[in-house]
Amino acid sequence: MxxxxxxxxxxxxxxxxxxxxxxxxxxxxxxxxxxxxxxxxxxxxxxxxxxxxxxGKTEAHNPKRKIIAYARVSSAGQKDDLKDQMDYLRQFINARGVIADEYIGEIGSGLNYKRPKLLKLIKEVDQNKIACIYVTYQDRFIRFGFDFFKKFCEWHDCKIIVLNHQDTSPDKELVNDLISIIHVFSCRLYGLRRYKNKIKNDLNLKR
Structure with a gap:
């Protein structure tokens, strides 16, 4: 053997x-x-x-497929947190003798699926250009739907390695994201009530 x-x-x-x-x-x-x-x-x-x-050691010798380290924070005021993520990723990867081809840092909500760097990364996965993606915590990649993106990467022979470093996932971000979700649904419910009342009023006028 x-x-x-x-x-x-x-x-x-x-x-x-x-x-x-x-x-x-x-x-x-x-x-x-x-x-x-x-x-x-x-x-x-x-x-x-x-x-x-x-x-990623096997893929590291293949110049056609890249090894990526991806980090994200929600706001520009968290630039220090973004640097901490990058430092942790670099330390983890280098300690294992792996050379990352690219370190990607992005500012944007975990609920935003249209982040430019994320979309570019997913496109390269779809083009079979990526061998491995390192993230410190899964919500650094995406807040919800991580399992789908992980499966998508697997379909293209790409691994997402989550280091489970919870300190890089601020609780405040989760609270803000949940507030955003509640706000969106509240607006929709309010809109539905207005629509329902309008229909009711229109029916009353026709009687």
Missing amino acids: SENNEILSVGQAAKYLGITVHTLQDWDRKNKFKAHRNLVNNRRFYYKSELDGLL
């Missing part, structure tokens, strides 16, 4: 990826990154080649 097909235990795999055993087990339970099972004792194990794929 070649070194690249080396079998690693959960503890060895977690150390190789630079994450905790709990995180790796959680990925398995949530089908984010499935482990193999020993037929004798049912214990989890991993192939080193698959871990290299998760880290």
Whole structure:
């Protein structure tokens, strides 16, 4: 068996990826990154080649497909937070011997699906130009609908690796996004009530 097909235990795999055993087990339970099972004792194990794929090492040698680090904040006043995300991504990626081709930082709401840099990135995924996308937390990529975008990337042989660094996901952003959603639905309900009253008045006039 070649070194690249080396079998690693959960503890060895977690150390190789630079994450905790709990995180790796959680990925398995949530089908984010499935482990193999020993037929004798049912214990989890991993192939080193698959871990290299998760880290983007295989794709890093392919100049046709890029490795991207993506970070986002909601407002210009969070530029320090954006820098912290970038620094964390750079540290994580470089520590694993992976060279990112591009670091993308964007300012815009997680509810905005028309962010220019996000649309450009998705277009490049669709064109099979991207091998791997690193984000610190899944809502840095998109607030809702992340599972769809993850599946879309998988269809194009592109991985989204979420580092689950919760400190890069400010609670204030979530509150503001929820307020925006409530405001939109409130306006729609108000509009529906006005429309309903108008119909009612029109019917009364015709009687």
